[in-house]
Amino acid sequence: MFRSVEIALASLYVTTTGILIAGIYYVHDVLGVQQWGIIAFVSLIITLVAGSILARIAITPLREHFDHLERFSKETLHELNLPINTITANVQMLRKTHTDDKSLKRLERIEVAAEMLKERYNELDYLIKKQSEREKIEHFNLREVLEERLIFLASLYPSVVWEVTLESCDVNCDRIGLAKVIDNLIENGVKYSPKSPIITITLRDNIVSICDQGMGMDEITLMHIYDRYYQNDSTMAGYGIGLNLVKRYCDRYGIALHISSRLHEGTCVKLEFKKKGS
Incomplete structure (x- = not known):
């Protein structure tokens, strides 16, 4: 062709x-x-x-x-x-x-x-x-989406300890795409954590934080995390495209994406949604 x-x-x-x-x-x-x-x-x-x-x-x-x-x-x-x-x-x-x-x-x-x-x-x-x-743009409560995804992911990862604090937050974006973003970030936290990981998820002041206590990343890895097909650990499952898709989604809907990480201490990802009127 x-x-x-x-x-x-x-x-x-x-x-x-x-x-x-x-x-x-x-x-x-x-x-x-x-x-x-x-x-x-x-x-x-x-x-x-x-x-x-x-x-x-x-x-x-x-x-x-x-x-x-x-x-x-x-x-x-x-x-x-x-x-x-x-x-x-x-x-x-x-x-x-x-x-x-x-x-x-x-x-x-x-x-x-x-x-x-x-x-x-x-x-x-x-x-x-x-x-x-x-894509279908919807007005919905972000807390409901997080609760829905956590119910599903908890059934997949019964060994995970979930520490969850969620406030109400209304947003306008593609709901299905956002669910995929949340799934990807949480699954990354589980995948790169010990056998009994602790995943902390908070929603406060229009900011979603997803943090783990896993292997973390060094500064060199952090420079490449958005590169398509890049993987910090080639032995892990997946194709290294997750964070690239997350970044593209956030850019499309004006969501500020912040990732902080320390080697052998864990990673924290924050999604900052625009407040009404801003």
Whole structure:
């Protein structure tokens, strides 16, 4: 596909140059126009018209490719939604007939796995909409989102000690994207902490603080944390794109992002939301 785009762009360059030269020759030698200002103006108009037409032709393969990719992504998401709902519904039915502890624990693990799949489904749906600039801006209470995410994450990380203090805070932004930002920051704190980590989360004066007591980062690492695919510890799971996405989200919605860290002491991330009227 990209090979055809390269050929189309090369053809565009050669054709536009040829039209420009032919236009100058026709106006100067055939029509006998000697004013170079007029010649330059006419040549510019010809070039713009030809370039616009040829550019549309050149970009068509690329547009078709992305349209196909978007359709495929939406169809895949639709297909994923059905088995997730089927798993959840059947687990609820099995709970009515299986009451022993072993069965209930197994069903709980299945529920958590299905919930994780649902989260990935929502994330993919969000990313597709984001690429199409169809993010939904909502007015909501930030405390509710934090409480919702903590309930979900607590089920995934039962060994974590949560120290939570939340005040009410109304914000205007993309709710789904913000949930992904919060998930990423909390999961980073858990991932880079000891086996029984303590995660402190506070919401006060329009500032969300997410702090851990993990391995922390040195000054060199802090300089690269927003670089895409950068990882402080290559043995950890993930692809090193989380903080890059967090930074892009914060920049988009005017959220001040502050990260402080000390090696072997822990990391604290703060999201500072704009106050009303500011």
